[in-house]
Amino acid sequence: MYLILFDIDGTLCLTGRAGWRAMNRACQDVLATDDPMASVEFAGRTDWSILRDVMAKHGRSLDAGMLTDLRDRYVRHLGEEIEQPGTGVKDVMPGIRPLLETLQQREDVALALLTGNFIEGARIKLEYFDLWKYFPCGAFGGDSANRNDLVPVALTRARECGIVNGQPSQVLVVGDTPNDVECALVVGATPVGVATGGYSVDDLRAAGAEIVYQDLSENDAFLRLLR
Numbered sequence: 001m002y003l004i005l006f007d008i009d010g011t012l013c014l015t016g017r018a019g020w021r022a023m024n025r026a027c028q029d030v031l032a033t034d035d036p037m038a039s040v041e042f043a044g045r046t047d048w049s050i051l052r053d054v055m056a057k058h059g060r061s062l063d064a065g066m067l068t069d070l071r072d073r074y075v076r077h078l079g080e081e082i083e084q085p086g087t088g089v090k091d092v093m094p095g096i097r098p099l100l101e102t103l104q105q106r107e108d109v110a111l112a113l114l115t116g117n118f119i120e121g122a123r124i125k126l127e128y129f130d131l132w133k134y135f136p137c138g139a140f141g142g143d144s145a146n147r148n149d150l151v152p153v154a155l156t157r158a159r160e161c162g163i164v165n166g167q168p169s170q171v172l173v174v175g176d177t178p179n180d181v182e183c184a185l186v187v188g189a190t191p192v193g194v195a196t197g198g199y200s201v202d203d204l205r206a207a208g209a210e211i212v213y214q215d216l217s218e219n220d221a222f223l224r225l226l227r
Contacts (some may be wrong), residue, residue, distance in 0.1 A: 003164045005138070005154050005189075006101065006121055007175035010043070010197025012096055013129050016086020019080060019121065021120035023047070025081075026073035027054050027161035030066070043198050044177030045072070046116035046141035075120040082128050092129050093196045102219060105199070106227065110163040113138025114154050114173055114183070115146055137161045145205045147179050151187045172225065178207035188207075192225070199217055 006012055009019065020042060027036040031054075035125035040104050041055050052062045059067070075123060103109045111134055115122050119140040126132035158164040173184035176197030184191035185208050193204030193212035204212045216222055 001110060001164050001166055002109055002170055003110050003153065003155065003158050003166055004172045004174060005111060005112050006135070007116040007177075007180050008113065008117055008125060009020075010176035011093065011180075011194055012131055012194050013092045013125065014089040015082060015125055015128070016084070016088055016090030018057060018081040018084065018086055018090075019117070021084075022078035022081045022121075023050065023054075023074050023088075024194075026070050027051070029073050031055075031058050031060070032071060032112065033058065033072075044116065044147070044175070044179030045116045046144040046147050047071070047121065047144055048141050049116075049147075052128060054143060071120075072116055075118065075124070077123050078121050082124055087213055092131065092193075093215060095219055096131070099219045100131070102223065104134055104162045106226075110158060112154050112158050112161075112163070113140070114150050114175075114180075116120070116141040116179075117138075118142045122216060129163055148186050151183055151189050172215040176204075180211045182206040 008155045012147050015133050024037045037054055042050060051193045101113055113135045117140060119142060122140055123132055137157040139150035143150060143153045151171060167190040171189035172192050172195060173180055173189050174192045178200055181191040181193060181204060191209040193209035193214055194202060201212045201214060
């Protein structure tokens with residue numbers, strides 16, 4: 001039984017930067033400053049770590065109370081921003097819908113999420129595109145600030161959900177950033193890179209992914225990994 005863990009942003013879908021706008025608004029609420037997230041790295045990171053860096057940049061510490069407050073504000077703003085046209089791509093990535101449909105029907109595959117999004121944000125994004133229904137569980141940005149902690153969390157959740165009882169060697173992590181690749185490699189899982197986000201095929205191979213696709217529109221190539 002394979003456990004296939006999918007990242008969200010840049011892998012399953014792009015939201016026209018709704019997440020960035022919502023988080024920037026949440027930080028503006030608290031810091032009362034324009035563009036508080038300027039120069040803070042965003043791609044492939046957990047929401048927790050992004051908020052920690054934004055607060056540190058402005059001389060504030062991210063204690064538990066502050067994290068909860070920012071998380072609540074972010075989720076509220078995301079519910080509004082996801083309905084806006086946004087900027088850039090706002091769509092499901094090529095090949096994702098038919099691939100998820102095919103994988104869901106297989107008896108040797110279980111699907112789950114591994115994402116830096118808080119679970120509430122993940123749900124808002126994926127429900128907008130009608131993709132949430134494919135994922136019974138997962139690991140999220142509220143489980144740890146460090147993305148490298150998330151594969152073991154996802155495995156534990158998958159066992160608790162009763163969908164799989166495997167080891168990291170039976171896990172595929174599908175993502176579009178070097179951080180997705182790294183979090184798989186550090187625990188002995190297999191990274192599968194997809195260059196539909198901000199990183200190229202060469203970038204993902206340089207990060208250590210031996211399996212990289214330009215996109216997942218050729219479903220058969222991905223399915224051959226499971227043979």
